[in-house]
Amino acid sequence: MKSIDLSLEGVHVVASTLGSLEALLSFLKKSEIPVAHVNKEIKELASKMHLKIIEAKIIYHLFDQYEAFVRDLRQKEKDEHLNEAIFPVQLSIVPNCIFTKRSPLILGVNIDVGTLKIGTPLCVFKDQEKINLGNVTSIENNKKNVVKAFKHQKVAIKIELRENVSAKMYGRHFSDDSIFYSVITRKSLDVLKQCFRDELDEEHVELIGKLKNKFGII
Template sequence: MFEKIPRLHFVGIFDLIGPRYYDNQSADFVAKLAEKNTGTYVHHKEIKAAQGIKITAQGLEHAIAGTDLYVVGPEDDLEDIKNAAQDMRSAMSDKSIEGVCLKASTLGSLEALLELLSIPVRDIRIGPVHKSDVMRASFMLERKKEYATILAFDVKVTPEARKLADEAGVKIFNADTIYDLSGQFKAYIDNLKEEKKKEAAEEAVFPCVLKIMPNCVFNKKDPIVLGVDVLEGIAKIGTPICIPSRNFIDIGRIASIEINHKQVDLAKKGQEVAIKIASTNAEEQQKMYGRHFEIDDELVSHITRKSIDILKENYREDLSIEWRLVMKLKTLFKIQ
């Protein structure tokens, strides 16, 4: 089996050149060598631990610091070694147009991060975090803020990089264990999702179909108060209500929901609740039960293209079978 030397990778013919090997008794030789300053090197067939060397080879401009150096032995298969090296390059080049930036001390760490995080990665590099890394990460600020992030595993962050990141709004997460790093990033993403949900709450319209219950019309005009059965979906406070069977007239938004005289924020399929529907404009204010709609008319949440997109982006995990109702209402409202 071929031998692997950590920290550098290329496949080619190379020389090992450096100062002559010396032991602790040869300090004078080092001084004399420095005095001569000839700049010459001596070729070696082998090296030992703690020797400083320079490697010359074809294609060194493609070498990646921190990856592995494979040595081809007389009985090794060169193609197998090339494939092993190519596998490492594949990991380094497996990048997306949109994603976070990864920095680590070794290629193995990068591969472990990629496997554990399961998120888009835009830039993959080995070594400390520098200002140039922050500049690359800042590209995502105008596209996806959550991806304007550098995940740094077992590497240092330069003070200049930290300062620029703070000024630009780029997040840098740094940890010595992969799980700590993953946990930091997950907590950050979860917080961002909650913030987005709050910002989008007023425009998020959950799908629902309501049936007016017999003898449960408590107020016929604005605010309309009815007892309803939730036939499908989720009825939430703030949901705009329309009557498809009456030429899609809008009658207002759900202002409150009660179950057994207790205020709740939402009602799900199968629940019987009392709802108050308040007008949001002069036209809705004129709508009245018995004149504009009757007990046989179903009340439906008025979804739009924009509200569907908001649900997809921010509330996908909150909906399961309700997505079928979204598609049904999309057809009903002829939304493209």
């Protein structure tokens, strides 16, 4: 066992046979997971610090537990930053589907590119000027309320402005052929990269590049 490389930080390995131990160590080495001693004091400290110690008698069960733990951590991180994440989206208006002509706006839209979620801030460009339309407060798909919509879907949305903000009007601020965009920021992009990278495809990335140019984001 002198050939085992131990680190100050890593996982604690226990096996009933030498063969099982060697298989486990080989697996951890290939996965670039360091191995270290875990004594009673470390377990007590881990408990006080609310750190997870994963234990299993079968190596693959151990790995399954680890993957489940990581998934839970990532989902928790997503939940914590959900309100800060603004997904890139580009919308066009469905013909003859403008149901209210001033804020709060209710209209039918096509999801041309990207992902639309509840809370997404939308804007339109008119004569190179960015006009903020408000935030999406509801999405309806096939007469059912949903929290998000995807490319190629046609949905009805409601866009509301904050209080004390001038109402936006069809005909004055946007027209039938206007294109709506999500209003991304440097902070929202950082949140997407950190927490929601697995939900972004190549088209999302391309649209992010387009929006960065439109909004002057470095």
